[in-house]
Structure formats: C-alpha cells, structure tokens
Amino acid sequence: MTRSATIARSGRPIWVKCMAEPLLVVDQLQSWYGESHILHGMSFEVGKGEIVTLLGRNGAGKTTTLRSIMGLVKQRSGSVRYEGKETIKLSANQIARSGIAFCPEERGIFSSLTVKENLLLPPEIAQGGMSTERVYELFPILKTRGNSQGTKLSGGEQQMLAIARILRTGARLLLLDEPTEGLAPVIVEKIGEIITKLREEGFTILLVEQNFRFAERVGDRHYVVEHGEVVDRFERDEVAANREKITGYLGV
Amino acid sequence: MDFLGIPLPVFMGQLLIGLINGAFYAVLSLGLALIFGLLNIVNFAHGALYMVGAFVAFLLLDYVGIGYWPALILSPLIVGAFGMVIERFLLRPIADLDHLYGLLLTFGLALLLEGIFRQVYGVSGETYAIPASLQGGFNLGFMFLPTYRAWVIVAAVIVCGATWFLIEQTRLGATMRAAVENADLVRAFGVNVPLLVTLTYGLGVGLAAFAGVLAAPIYSVNPLMGSNIIIVVFAIVVIGGLGSIKGAIASGFMLGLFEGLTRVFYPEASNIIIFVVMAVVLIVRPAGLFGKAA
Ligand SMILES: Nc1ncnc2c1ncn2[C@@H]1O[C@H](COP(=O)(O)OP(=O)(O)OP(=O)(O)O)[C@@H](O)[C@H]1O
Ligand SMILES: [Mg+2]
Numbered sequence: 001m002t003r004s005a006t007i008a009r010s011g012r013p014i015w016v017k018c019m020a021e022p023l024l025v026v027d028q029l030q031s032w033y034g035e036s037h038i039l040h041g042m043s044f045e046v047g048k049g050e051i052v053t054l055l056g057r058n059g060a061g062k063t064t065t066l067r068s069i070m071g072l073v074k075q076r077s078g079s080v081r082y083e084g085k086e087t088i089k090l091s092a093n094q095i096a097r098s099g100i101a102f103c104p105e106e107r108g109i110f111s112s113l114t115v116k117e118n119l120l121l122p123p124e125i126a127q128g129g130m131s132t133e134r135v136y137e138l139f140p141i142l143k144t145r146g147n148s149q150g151t152k153l154s155g156g157e158q159q160m161l162a163i164a165r166i167l168r169t170g171a172r173l174l175l176l177d178e179p180t181e182g183l184a185p186v187i188v189e190k191i192g193e194i195i196t197k198l199r200e201e202g203f204t205i206l207l208v209e210q211n212f213r214f215a216e217r218v219g220d221r222h223y224v225v226e227h228g229e230v231v232d233r234f235e236r237d238e239v240a241a242n243r244e245k246i247t248g249y250l251g252v
Numbered sequence: 253m254d255f256l257g258i259p260l261p262v263f264m265g266q267l268l269i270g271l272i273n274g275a276f277y278a279v280l281s282l283g284l285a286l287i288f289g290l291l292n293i294v295n296f297a298h299g300a301l302y303m304v305g306a307f308v309a310f311l312l313l314d315y316v317g318i319g320y321w322p323a324l325i326l327s328p329l330i331v332g333a334f335g336m337v338i339e340r341f342l343l344r345p346i347a348d349l350d351h352l353y354g355l356l357l358t359f360g361l362a363l364l365l366e367g368i369f370r371q372v373y374g375v376s377g378e379t380y381a382i383p384a385s386l387q388g389g390f391n392l393g394f395m396f397l398p399t400y401r402a403w404v405i406v407a408a409v410i411v412c413g414a415t416w417f418l419i420e421q422t423r424l425g426a427t428m429r430a431a432v433e434n435a436d437l438v439r440a441f442g443v444n445v446p447l448l449v450t451l452t453y454g455l456g457v458g459l460a461a462f463a464g465v466l467a468a469p470i471y472s473v474n475p476l477m478g479s480n481i482i483i484v485v486f487a488i489v490v491i492g493g494l495g496s497i498k499g500a501i502a503s504g505f506m507l508g509l510f511e512g513l514t515r516v517f518y519p520e521a522s523n524i525i526i527f528v529v530m531a532v533v534l535i536v537r538p539a540g541l542f543g544k545a546a
Contacts, residue, residue: 093443093445120426
C-alpha cells in the first residue's frame with residue numbers, strides 16, 4: 001500500500017526527466033464489467049525494448065488490464081498512451097493498428113482454421129514485422145504441422161502458434177497473458193528462450209505471469225497487482241533482496 | 253421405358269424439378285448460413301429480400317430496359333447494398349442485445365417489404381420472360397430438358413462453389429471464419445470486424461437476390477414468393493447445421509432431390525417431407541448433419 005501511494009503521489013516519475021515518454025504509459029486505468037468495478041486505477045509503464053511483468057494472484061485483474069489496454073473491455077477510463085498517443089477512446093482494431101499485439105490467456109487458436117491460416121490471420125499493420133521464414137525458423141513445428149487444424153496442436157504448440165502469429169504483423173509491443181500456464185517445464189524453458197530472443201530483436205513485451213520463477217528470469221521490471229491496482233514494483237536488481245516479500249504477494 | 257413402375261420421363265422430370273428446387277434452397281440457405289455465422293441471427297428477412305431481388309430484375313427491365321444478364325449482377329449488388337444499409341443502421345445498434353431482437357427486427361422487415369410490394373403489385377404476380385439466349389431446350393432422349401432450367405442448376409453450382417471457395421480457401425474467408433469463432437480477438441489483431449459483418453450481411457443478402465433473379469423467369473415475380481420458400485429453407489439450414497457453409501449447400505441440393513423423389517413415390521408427403529427430415533435430424537443429430545456438436 002505504501003509503495004503504491006508513493007507511485008501515485010509522485011505521479012509522473014522518472015521519464016519526465018529524460019523527456020521521451022516510455023513506449024506504453026498506463027495511468028489511473030479503471031475498468032468495469034457491467035456493474036463490477038475491476039480495475040481501480042492501474043498505473044505503470046513499459047519502456048521501449050523492456051520486458052515488464054504484471055504479477056498477481058488469480059482474479060487480481062491482470063488479464064483485465066491487458067484486455068483494457070487492447071480496447072476489448074469497453075467500459076474503461078483513465079489514460080493509456082502508446083508512443084505518446086492516447087488510446088483510451090479508440091476501438092480494439094484501431095489500437096491494434098497503432099502497433100500493439102495481444103496473445104490471450106486462453107491462446108485463442110481458431111479451430112476452423114489450419115495452423116497456417118492461424119499464423120497468417122493477423123494482418124500486417126506496419127512494416128518491419130518478422131518474416132514468415134524467420135517465424136518458421138523460431139518455431140519449426142508450425143511449418144511441419146501447417147495443414148493441421150489449429151486446435152489439433154498440443155497445448156505447448158498452440159502457445160507457440162499464439163505467440164508466433166503476432167510477430168509477423170509489425171507490432172512492436174506484445175501483450176502476453178500467462179504464456180507458460182499449464183505447460184511442461186521443457187516448453188516453459190523454450191518459451192523463455194523465445195521471449196529473450198524477441199527482446200534482442202527489438203520487441204517490447206508486457207508479460208502477465210503467476211509463475212514468478214519464470215517472470216524473474218526474463219523481466220526487467222515487475223509490478224505486483226492486487227484487487228485491480230498496482231501495489232508494488234521491483235526493478236530486476238531489487239528482486240533478490242525482496243524475494244520473500246514478492247512470494248508473499250503471490251501467495252506461493 | 254419404366255423405372256420402378258414409373259415412366260422414366262416422369263421420374264426424371266420430377267428429379268429435375270427437385271434439383272432445381274434444390275438449387276434455390278442451396279443458394280438461399282448458403283446466404284442464411286453466412287449471416288447466421290457472423291451475426292448470430294436467423295435472417296427472417298431473407299425470403300423477402302429474395303423476392304425483392306426478383307422485383308428489382310423485373311423493374312430494371314420494365315422501367316429502364318435493362319435485361320436479364322445485367323440484372324443478374326445488378327440486382328444482387330443493389331439488394332446487397334440495401335442489406336448493408338440495414339445492417340449498419342438497424343442491426344448493428346442492437347447487436348449487443350439478445351439475438352431475439354435481431355430476429356424480431358428482420359421478421360418485421362420481411363413483413364414490411366412484403367406489405368409494400370403487395371400494396372403496389374397485388375398478389376397475382378408479374379411475368380418475367382426467359383432471356384432469348386436461354387430459350388428452348390435439349391432432347392435427352394428420355395426427356396426434354398429446358399435450357400433455362402439447366403442454366404439455373406449450373407448458375408447455382410457456380411455461385412455456391414465460388415462462395416465456398418471464398419470462405420474456405422481465401423484469406424478473407426479465413427478472417428470471416430475466425431470472426432465467427434472469436435470476434436473480439438480478430439478485432440484485437442487490427443481487423444475491422446464490424447465492417448466485415450456489414451459486408452457479410454451484404455453478401456448473404458446479395459445471394460438471396462441472385463436466387464430471386466434466377467427464379468424470376470420460372471415462377472412469376474410475386475410479393476409472396478419469398479415467404480413461400482423461406483420456411484422450407486429454414487428447415488434445410490437446421491438440417492445442414494446452423495452456420496455450416498458446406499452443410500447449407502449440400503443439404504440444399506440433397507433435400508431438393510429428396511423432395512422430388514418423394515413427389516414420385518408418395519406425392520401426398522412431398523410438402524412435408526423436409527420437415528419430417530428436420531425432425532428426425534434434430535432428434536438424432538441436434539447440431540445438424542454437418543454442424544459441429546456444441
Ligand atoms: N467477463 C467478465 N465479467 C465479469 N467479471 C469478470 C469478467 N472477467 C473477469 N472478471 C472478474 O474480474 C476480476 C479480475 O479478473 P482477471 O481475469 O483480470 O484476473 P487475472 O488476474 O487475470 O486472474 P488469473 O490469474 O486467474 O488469470 C475477477 O474477479 C473476475 O471474476
Ligand atoms: Mg488472467
């Protein structure tokens with residue numbers, strides 16, 4: 001609580017000094033599902049080229065945060081700025097076109113589409129996306145299984161597909177919702193490698209995770225979410241000293 | 253020459269009528285299936301828009317002197333555009349409500365359209381001549397096949413095939429199928445799904461108008477022609493599986509033929525046979541012959 005108060009009070013932190021605003025700034029974001037008020041003023045930021053994680057227990061509001069950024073939750077207020085431009089009034093397709101891509105928690109592989117059709121579904125929204133060859137290089141399985149029904153892939157393969165298909169579009173900010181959920185350790189390992197590679201290739205990633213051991217390996221900064229608010233934040237180099245506190249937040 | 257005690261020309265003649273009915277069933281149920289897939293409503297205005305399609309061809313000829321061939325393209329475009337306006341300004345505002353509202357709205361629209369045309373043209377109907385290039389017929393030895401009827405079947409097969417290709421084999425079609433499954437996610441990929449929905453409604457309605465133009469020279473152009481056929485088409489869509497493209501096409505042709513066969517062997521049942529099939533299918537396979545079980 002104290003920590004979130006300092007963040008809230010200091011309002012516009014570090015980036016004011018260095019002029020350029022971070023790639024994504026979420027400021028006092030509130031969201032509702034019908035009558036239920038879910039997000040009570042989420043504030044955090046993601047710098048260009050960073051991997052930032054949102055940590056928190058079940059039902060904390062992590063998915064709702066990503067869906068609100070993406071414009072999929074219609075009842076929302078506050079501010080979400082991407083590349084300095086306000087997106088809170090835009091519709092989901094317009095937000096996607098501004099350069100943000102979304103990989104949902106349930107993966108969202110379409111059963112009436114083949115693997116290849118799933119991969120090629122998201123339209124190109126900007127130049128400079130990953131070439132299809134490079135995608136196949138990172139995920140060879142998608143090439144060999146190209147003509148299978150999308151949902152015939154294993155859970156891990158579906159997760160790969162869900163990540164792969166948003167790399168081609170030219171989007172620079174990836175919202176990944178629990179990409180390791182329910183997957184075997186070797187697959188989690190593989191996804192970790194891929195996320196690290198993506199950062200090297202210049203992608204910025206906002207990662208929702210409950211698996212803290214995974215998050216701490218890849219993340220540059222971590223925000224802890226509780227009841228629809230950010231209650232704490234840790235830079236990469238603060239994690240070691242605060243491990244107990246963090247695992248306390250996550251109840252593990 | 254007899255076939256199972258029935259004179260061959262009679263038998264083949266009924267099969268041909270069945271196949272032609274099947275062609276109309278297929279094109280109409282295909283449009284309904286497309287619309288149901290993306291809008292989640294049973295388009296009760298479908299029959300009325302089929303009727304409007306026939307009337308537009310008739311009016312084009314009568315007032316502007318535009319003949320059958322251009323009308324075959326123009327009428328679906330005009331009615332399709334009309335459909336898109338309906339979708340954009342009437343259906344979209346209620347899209348988030350219960351689908352029952354969409355159903356009621358299209359039902360009201362059907363009554364309105366039929367009422368207007370009945371007011372102006374009465375119920376007797378207008379004739380529309382078979383275009384000169386499609387008059388006459390072939391003597392197949394065992395029966396006479398009118399050229400226009402053969403054309404109807406060919407045209408329906410082409411249009412169904414092209415629509416199937418669009419949906420199943422193109423990128424646009426893949427996007428439509430994806431939007432049927434999860435419209436939100438497709439939007440989050442940057443696709444303007446509301447626009448896609450409007451276009452789909454236009455396409456489905458355009459197919460109905462195409463069937464209407466095809467029908468004009470066979471049946472009289474008549475304000476009630478839509479409501480006569482549409483109940484059967486609804487049954488066919490249910491039999492094929494709501495929203496299934498392949499199911500709509502296949503069951504359209506199959507049930508047309510089946511109805512024709514019934515007319516040969518047990519004419520008394522020919523008017524209800526499709527509904528009997530529907531009842532049986534609903535009991536045995538509630539998702540329809542080609543539908544995915546929920
Ligand atoms: N469509 C919805 N309608 C109403 N309430 C919802 C809806 N989706 C989520 N909620 C509620 O919003 C709250 C936050 O849910 P959310 O899915 O954002 O949590 P989460 O942090 O992603 O949890 P998890 O780790 O389990 O995925 C929960 O209390 C949930 O019950
Ligand atoms: Mg979640």
